[in-house]
Amino acid sequence: MAEPALSRVLVAGASGYAGALAAVLVDGHPYLELSGVTSRSYTGQRLDELFPHHRVPMVLEELDLDRHTEGVDAAIVAYPHGAAAQTVAALRERGLKVVDLSADFRLRDRATYEEWYVDHTAPELLDGAVYGLPERYRAELRGAELVANPGCFPTAAILALAPLAGHLADVVIDAKTGVSGAGRGATDKTHFVSVTENVTPYGVGRHRHMPEIDQELAAAGATGLVATFTPHLLPLDQGELLSCYATLREPMDVHGAFEAAYAHEPFVELVDRPPGVRDVRGTNLCRLHVHVDPRTHKVFVFAAIDNLWKGTSSQAIQNLNLMLGYEETTGIS
Ligand SMILES: NC(=O)C1=CN([C@@H]2O[C@H](COP(=O)(O)OP(=O)(O)OC[C@H]3O[C@@H](n4cnc5c(N)ncnc54)[C@H](OP(=O)(O)O)[C@@H]3O)[C@@H](O)[C@H]2O)C=CC1
Numbered sequence: 001m002a003e004p005a006l007s008r009v010l011v012a013g014a015s016g017y018a019g020a021l022a023a024v025l026v027d028g029h030p031y032l033e034l035s036g037v038t039s040r041s042y043t044g045q046r047l048d049e050l051f052p053h054h055r056v057p058m059v060l061e062e063l064d065l066d067r068h069t070e071g072v073d074a075a076i077v078a079y080p081h082g083a084a085a086q087t088v089a090a091l092r093e094r095g096l097k098v099v100d101l102s103a104d105f106r107l108r109d110r111a112t113y114e115e116w117y118v119d120h121t122a123p124e125l126l127d128g129a130v131y132g133l134p135e136r137y138r139a140e141l142r143g144a145e146l147v148a149n150p151g152c153f154p155t156a157a158i159l160a161l162a163p164l165a166g167h168l169a170d171v172v173i174d175a176k177t178g179v180s181g182a183g184r185g186a187t188d189k190t191h192f193v194s195v196t197e198n199v200t201p202y203g204v205g206r207h208r209h210m211p212e213i214d215q216e217l218a219a220a221g222a223t224g225l226v227a228t229f230t231p232h233l234l235p236l237d238q239g240e241l242l243s244c245y246a247t248l249r250e251p252m253d254v255h256g257a258f259e260a261a262y263a264h265e266p267f268v269e270l271v272d273r274p275p276g277v278r279d280v281r282g283t284n285l286c287r288l289h290v291h292v293d294p295r296t297h298k299v300f301v302f303a304a305i306d307n308l309w310k311g312t313s314s315q316a317i318q319n320l321n322l323m324l325g326y327e328e329t330t331g332i333s
């Protein structure tokens with residue numbers, strides 16, 4: 001059989017954690033060619049100087065929309081929320097397929113986005129954007145032009161709870177995350193001295209991922225559900241663990257539902273003991289452990305992902321594979 005045609009891919013925002021890893025994964029992919037890497041603050045520096053563990057010797061450049069899109073098939077945009085939408089729109093105007101790592105196209109409802117984020121600068125693109133969780137939207141992702149890569153907590157939460165969604169009366173999601181989830185810029189909260197030998201809850205009662213989790217659990221069949229979600233910051237560089245405690249409306253075959261949902265998924269593994277973040281580090285895997293409490297019939301689901309991989313950049317490659325017609329696991333298995 002003939003080899004698939006190569007696609008050229010631009011990574012915008014490659015001086016950040018997510019963009020840099022996306023560039024590495026594009027560079028190592030057998031059918032993708034890294035066409036350029038952009039940054040505003042590190043123009044002229046090589047990616048492997050900025051991140052010595054990332055062996056991509058390409059020079060970061062200021063984004064030039066005309067030059068960087070010529071002969072290019074797709075882009076991964078790794079900008080912060082609010083900053084991404086206009087660049088995404090400009091890249092789409094020039095015909096590129098786009099995976100946006102920010103939240104700018106994740107929420108289907110513009111008013112909800114504007115309530116939790118900022119005013120939307122490209123609302124006309126919302127309807128055509130596909131939510132980039134392949135385990136839920138594989139058919140729509142094949143051939144999609146604009147993909148909204150999910151948030152890291154929503155990725156793990158939805159994979160952990162979608163098989164139960166239609167039966168959920170209530171759910172508590174207790175999440176733990178490494179510091180790279182907050183991006184490269186250090187703040188008082190992410191400073192080494194604040195984080196080391198410490199565990200702190202944050203975003204209590206209001207975290208940007210709440211409407212995204214509720215939106216996608218509703219899309220999976222939940223009715224009238226508002227999940228209780230609290231993340232905690234741990235002294236880890238990367239990795240995320242979600243402990244989910246679900247109350248069901250009625251009895252169901254819980255283990256059967258998870259088997260049915262994930263038996264053929266290449267990147268979701270059901271495991272016999274609770275997973276740790278180290279088990280999935282540097283992989284596109286989500287490991288799930290499901291336990292039904294015999295006393296209360298509550299369902300405990302533990303989900304581990306690497307926030308920079310399945311939570312962001314390797315999931316972006318999984319999405320690009322589907323968008324560009326390659327086998328879904330190429331370059332990330
Ligand atoms: N880190 C994670 O675990 C996850 C991140 N994401 C999302 O991925 C995106 C990137 O995150 P992450 O890499 O962690 O963040 P970083 O802060 O590490 O990187 C942000 C990147 O965007 C560029 N940038 C910042 N502000 C602007 C702007 N106004 N216009 C254009 N470029 C800008 C920065 O580079 P420069 O200043 O050089 O231009 C840098 O390249 C975000 O939307 C984030 O929410 C999603 C899931 C998980």
Ligand SMILES: CC(=O)N[C@@H](CCC(=O)OP(=O)(O)O)C(=O)O
Nearest residue numbers: 102151152153177178179181182
């Ligand atoms: C430690 C930390 O701050 N983590 C981030 C999660 C980042 C993420 O998943 O992404 P989006 O910002 O793209 O939604 C947070 O809680 O906001």
